[in-house]
Amino acid sequence: MQYIYLHGFASSPNSNKARYIEQRFAENKINLIIPDLNNNDFSHLTITRQVKQVTAYFDNAELPVTLIGSSLGGLTAAHLGEKHPVVQRLVLLAPAFGFLSHWLPKLGEEKIQRWEKEKYLMVYHYREEREVPLSYDFLTDANQYSEDGLQRSIPTLILHGKNDEVIPIEASRDFAGQRPWVKLVELDSDHSLGNVFPQIWREIHSFCQFEV
Template sequence: MHYIYLHGFASSPKSAKAQDISDRFAKIQTNLTIPDLNAGDFSHLTITRQLTQVAAEFPDSSVPVTLIGSSLGGLTSAYLGQQYPQVQRLVLLAPAFGFLSHWLPKLGDEEVQRWQREKYLMVYHYGEGRSLPLSYDFVTDAAQYQEELLQRPIPTLILHGKKDEVIPIAASRDFALSRPWVELVELDSDHGLGNVTEEIWQAICLFCQLPGSCKI
């Protein structure tokens, strides 16, 4: 089994979650790949670019893949699981289902229209610690992806905080409701999931049947 971790929007492989999970995989001597989805050009990020980039990381087609995705990385993982039979399992951490419908209203109609008109919007990038311009192409690209089409019955574990202020837990509840192959674990946390790292790790261990006891 080949494991790949996909970080979230405006984040990086150096995020606290990515590093925590990477360290835990290292301690059980299991390889975890964490591609940088910014690809050196956050300004032209799109979901389509992420899908292409991660698919290029897949090993020989005979090797099954487990994707662990956080927020927008979780949404990307779900689409990869739909498109590639090689993906055998998904672990989604606060996946960004309905991302545009949650994010754009917070910006407001006027700001969104200005973004569309001026082509770029300054977005705070947590990985860089500064604001960077993001092309409106991100929005037009994301809008073409329809989550109701995610119907491949791939074993899926969703871990989502009940106090998530970015992607409401209702988004994951709705997704899991009509998909019996999806297990949703609700955690007492927010979008960052920073206070439940041990619970997350134990759930990943059990779901992925990782070697050893996974106790750290």
């Protein structure tokens, strides 16, 4: 099995969550691939670009793939799993289902209109620790990606905080409720899941059936 971790929006492979999970994999002598989805150009990020970037790891793949995705990386992982049979397991951490419907109202109509007119929106990037411009193409591209079409029966574990302030847990409840192959674990945490890393690892370890 090949394992690939997809970090979240405006994050990086150096996030606390990515590093923690990578260390646990290393302790189990399992390689975890963590591509940088910023791809040296966060300003022109799109979900489609992320999909294409990760798909390159599937070319001539000799092993099945487990994708672990956080937030927007979780949404990307779900769409990759839908289209690529080589993906045989999904672990989604606070996946960004319906994220436009949650994010855009927080921006407000005036800011969205200005984004469309000026072509770029300043977004805080956690690795850069500063605001970085993001192209309006991100929004138009994201409109193509709806979880309604995610119907492939692929073993899926979702870990979501009950106090998530970015993507309400109802998004994962709705998704799991319509798909019997999805297991949802609700955690006492927020979107970062920062206080439940050990529990996350226990769930991943059990779901992936690692040998002890």
